[in-house]
Amino acid sequence: MNRRRRSLLTAAALAPLAAAPATAQVLRVGRGQVEEPLADSVRTALSAAVSFSGPPRASFSDVDQRLAYLRWLGAASDRLKPRMPETPLRVEFLETLWYESKRAGLEPALVLGLVQVESGFRKFAISSAGARGYMQVMPFWARLIGDGDPATLFHAQTNLRFGCVILRHYLNVEQGDLYLALGRYNGSRGQPQYPSAVFANQQRWMV
Template sequence: MGSARRLFRYVLSAAVLFGSASGFAGNQQYEPMAASVRAALHTAVADAAAPRLLIADPIERQRWLEAMSRRLEKRIPDRDYRIDLLTSVHYEATRAGLDPQLVLALIQVESNFRKYAVSTAGARGYMQVMPFWVEVIGSPGDNLFHLRTNLRYGCTILRHYLDIEKGDLFRALGRYNGSLGKAQYPNLVRAAWERDWAWPKQHLAAATASSPAN
């Protein structure tokens, strides 16, 4: 019994470590949506403003960036690229009404921070976005392997699912992963969020703020 529990813990740890290689990458399902919803989502993914850390206090801003950079260093050794990624994650998550640490955890589980990750279902990039979203809410030529584009789509989609589920993060994560109603994927993201990306001034709870497009 003890060996079985150890094996289960190993499988969960490997899933978090190796991301999409473990079969937990996103497989969002196409669902018909109202024209107004599509228009709002299109507006959200079309925003190309320069990313910045949306933390008012400059000392706190630097503390967050340095702390997250240290946590990410083993996965992304290039400091300049690491800072660019973290700044972009914070900006896109915040503008979508999401906790940036939640998004970092989701990226860890989905792709293990591999920019060119591709799942068996065809999901792409850091946040493992399914290509059909480009046709549904994007523009021709949108490249899901592009850093900002991938993060913008991923955060917009997760915000959309949170709105559908009225703030229920468990169900929203299930939709994002294509495993609605199953506990394994939401629990993996929650575990990574609390273990690897928690920040003292952030509450580990589902974000409920409305997206800028609403």
């Protein structure tokens, strides 16, 4: 199987770092993110990237951008409704996911595909390895770059922010190779099952 390589631009916020409903089963391939030594400069940059400055409020430079966002929100909400029937919760989740994805320079459809594969959109999901929440973030990240409390990874925005920042970090490590970055995220680097599943589900969320 040929590797699918995609390059994404680094978001300004992270510059310091060197249509079917969701029905797929959660995929268990790897062991989750693996704790690795971080250079002090990388740790500092990651800590800054996950620090909070307020609620996820989108801003737009023109009307066309806002209309495109609203079209995306409506379409994504319709597709997610079978998994999240409560409208306020569903809209808040999508608004947050869009904000955190864009902040990290990631496509929202990619992050939605990853969430679908990792947790099946279950906020309080816990893997056998202890990964938590929507994006199945390993608790050691809270100690390395957060406030040290892994319970905060069940907070929706915290989990989405950590997950997006971690994936961006792995993209940087893999020099923009999304196939390898996704494998590293899942702890199955070099194996095709997990990246292929995320790519397939990403297509379901394209608007």
